Amino acid sequence: MFGLTALELARIQFGFTISFHIIFPAITIGLASYLAVLEGLWLRKKDTVYRDLYQFWSKIFAVNFAMGVVSGLVMAYQFGTNWSYFSSFAGSITGPLLAYEVLTAFFLEAGFLGVMLFGWNRVGPGLHFFATLMVAIGTLISATWILASNSWMQTPQGFEVVNNVVVPVNWFEVIFNPSFPYRLAHMTVAAFLATALFVGASGAWHLLRGNDNPCVRKMFSMAMWMVLIVSPIQIFIGDLHGLNTLKYQPAKIAAMEGHWRNEPGAGAPLILFGWPDMEAEKTRYKVEIPRLGSLILTHSLDGQYQGLSEFPREDRPDATIVFWSFRIMVGLGMLMLLLGVWSVWLRWRRNLFAPSGFLRFATWMGPSGLVALLAGWFTTEIGRQPWLVYGVMRTADGVSNHSALALSTTLIVFIVMYFAVFGTGVSYMLKLVAKGPGESGDASPSDDPGQARRPARPLSAAPDDIDPALNQGG
Template structure:
């Protein structure tokens, strides 16, 4: 297929499925915490706007959660089907870590999700709020275990190799490996930011179309406070993560910077733009700033950053991919900070909800958090190559013994099925977003929450079933 080998197709398949999957847990993590905050504020203040927003976003959360669960199952199966050699080598570490996620996070979410989605009129407010908080905590626990497993693959420790297999000897060292704290904080914060801009873009879309109510204003206001406060924190976490990566995975940093040679003895410049050429071993058409690379990456004006030529060609990541994915992530992060600062200035001028240029920016920034997450994952995963477990097992040695035809057919099937199924799910979720929150829900006849009149067995049932705009709007009025 296009001159690709089975290994290449297996990597593309995994990258494709995980790129689809990571979008849903990121929104799930952020929305679960957002819902907990909304319900907590409603219980504390009694303001109906928080209740209305809770009901609105709980429907979207239900659809997103369902798609996240389905897409996540595929990831677990791929370890055994396409990467059986890796499972045989490192399964004693990665298997238990994923099992701990199921035993803690998944069971916690499953136990309280039904109460959260369908128990608004069936349990007391305290128990319902407790259930929402437990679901939010469950998403964070899930993040903990997934990042522990992936971080161990980046910076493995706490193990011995016996008969060609990894055997854990210190679980605390395995879990709290050197890169884990930074990557956990970076991912969780990224999920909160991605959700904030998703929520903010939803409000901006309605405001630009002349629909203005307290719920939409509250959505935009809360989202921009999150951007203002958390985006700079994310940049600080990213800096700490970079220093940790420089220590433990210097080849990845060299690839991210497109930096090839230290023979001049000069401090490392920062290459803003360029085209890393793996064959010519140089970054072509580069625009660089002297000394700035050393300052950012080593916090010094005289230390050099490791160069790609210091590593054997077979041990170098693909600098072209990593170089640009990293810059996309950083550029979007800077835009998030800029958006937060602009929102503060407009808030001070009492124009936060009326500045059309700003609302257009927020609307276009809606997917920025998710794109930044994908760019960050490409940076960290491609930058780890050619290792699947850094320094221990090469990716070429981890793949199953499949042929090109098998991998081509399954990859094509994945592409078709994913775009059809998840395309429908995402379209439906965006359709719910376009309807906007219904205000004063608590004063409507028969109102009270997503579970009115019935107790569905599936999380997706918490959203409205009708796809017709008028029918769905009537359903919102009657059941929300």
Template sequence: MPLPTEESPAMHDITALDLARIQFGFTVSFHIIFPAITIGLASYLAVLEGCWLRTKDPVYKTLFHFWVKIFAINFGMGVVSGLVMAYQFGTNWSFFSEFAGGVTGPLLTYEVLTAFFLEAGFLGVMLFGWNRVGPGLHFLSTIMVAVGTLISTTWILASNSWMQTPQGYEILNGRVVPTDWLAVIFNPSFPYRLAHMSIAAYVSTALFVAAAGAWLLLKDKSVVPARKMLSMAMWMLLIIAPVQAFVGDQHGLNTLKYQPAKIAAMEGHWDTAPKGDTDGFPLIVFGIPDMDKEVTKYAIEIPRLGSLILTHSLDGQIKGLKDFPKADRPNSTVIFFTFRAMVALGVLMILFGVLGVVLRRNGALFRNRLFLRLAVAMGPTGLMALLAGWLTTEIGRQPWVVYGLLRTSDAVSRHDVGPIAGSLAAFVVVYFLLFGTGIRYMLKLVNKGPDGSAHDDVTPGHIPVPPQAVPMGSAASGTVAGTAAAQFSNH
């Protein structure tokens, strides 16, 4: 279905489709940060409470009360930013909802019925119940919140993965009708994408926690808790960063099988080798893909390495972009760089984890100020890599919303440019004010450090009751938001 704005584009050839894509990309980019930290912090809180119950070391209890404040704020911002995206399915992408709602609607409903209700049921106990319920019940509540975040991730990734590799459906009267829910949920890319996203959340959180500990050590604040959080985060990073690289490799092989055009665009690979060619193809470390001239300019190549990485053989071959119709090609100029940014940051994380082991063995992990400054600088890199990976995945799916079934240009609502431009401008202003304030407050809490632990002699008597804060939920955000705001104002 053609768009009115595509025939007579306004605003310097910017169409309503372009603005709708930019708006959704902007809101998702903001939103994805908060669930990633929520997933990681929920599991970290469960580990901290479990360690305290097992050892009775008060530093774990201190850290739990410290990070639960940041978790609550982050959780609230994640819920609010997620609601806005749901509205856009109806306002900007109504034809997508009409076409694929039979699959995506139930999957998102399952998330609410399982994950959200689970989290909502136990979140209050985790935040309010430290001195009101027994330690066993409180620990169970913390674990259930962590499990709830992972269940939520599962349903969201099932929906998004189906859009990447759809199966288990038939199309009746122009609409997708699920015929096999197990096939819909466990579509070919789902296991890899679920693992990749979940580990990315843990990597991002580990780097965030490490940066917080390093910052406090540089400022000589909360020395014992800061050392503990830095130590735990560095061990976590050492383990999961290499695992993430392995999962990413497997995900790449899956993408090559089901979305070969995306891989070709990521690699800036234009020409398919003649049949029988045994020279393999190079890895382009750097270049500038030109979509019009169908070439990657200024390419710096490593012979055969592309074959080794993508096919696990020195003479393997993949299709070049020229083998795909121009209308079906992703924008290589963009995802060539976003993919390399993600990989470069991932390699940096692995090296950073190894450096932590070296310094730990030399007894300098907490004393080397250059390393501590590096840890602070590395703090946001997990989220930067996550965003780069998400952009690679979603832009690489273009020009499809549901891969091979529904084009993006056919999914967008029929709006003029003006209303979408106005709402996009409003989103930009409100998001930076609202979420910028929330992020600033979280960083302020980090800078303050754990309460009652400014000295090395941390005792249970010095540990405060956790803040009385409840994040906003999609079911009753009004009253809950008011309660949270009132409670936070008292601390």
């Protein structure tokens, strides 16, 4: 297919499926915590706005949760089908970590999800709030185990290789590997930020359409507070993560910065824009700020770090992709910070909900959190190449013995099915968002025991009649 090798197709297939999957858990993590905050505020203040917002966003959470579970199952199977040699080599570590996620996080979420989605009128308010908290905690535990596994692949420790198989010797070191704390914090905060931007964009969209009610105002205001608080925190965590990456994966940092070689006695510049040329070993058309790269990465104007030309060609990641994916992430992060600062300025002027320019900006920024998250994930994973387990196992050694034809065929099937299934799911979720909170007038979720019963699956929490046109006519 297009002259690609089986290895490249296997990487593209896994990259495609994980790009779809990672969006849903990110929104699940953020919405679960948001729902817990909403219900806590409802119990404390007895303000019906918080209750109505909980009912509205719980429906969207249910759809998103279901799509996250389905997309995650496909990825799990790919470890065995497309990356069997990696599974044989490192399965003694990655297997238990994924099993721990199921035993702790998934069982916790599954156990309380039904109470959270269908138990509003069936259990007491305290127990229902407890169920919501358990689901929110479960999503965070799930992220912890997944990132422990992936971080071990980035900065492996606590193991020995015996007979060409990884053997864990210290599980504490395996889990709490050097990059794990930074990557967990960075990913979790990214999920919160992406969700805040999603919620804020939905509020801004409704305000622009004239749907100005207390629920819309409250969710938009809460989202803007979250963006203001979390975006600078994420920038700070990103800086710490970058310093950690410089220590343990210097080739990745060199690719991110488009930095090829050091000049004697001179600090490294910060290249704002350019085009890294892997063959010529230089960054073309670059726009740079002298010495700023050294100041950011070494905290010294004269500090130096390894250039990409210092690494063997076979050990270099693709700097062209990593360079630009990193800049997309950072650029969107700066726009998020701008959105938060703009919002607090308008709030100070008591004019948060009126300016159309600001509301349009907030609407367009809705998907930016997810785009930045994907760009950061590409930076992390492509920057790790050519290693599956950094410095231990190369990606080429972990792929299964499939033909390019077989992988091309399955990739095409994946693309068609994913866009059909998850495209429909996302479209349905956006229709729920477009309906808006505070329109139904329901005093409480419609889960009375005497009503017609539906199967208690997550999607049952979402309404069937979201499109008024479907209910018209004979």
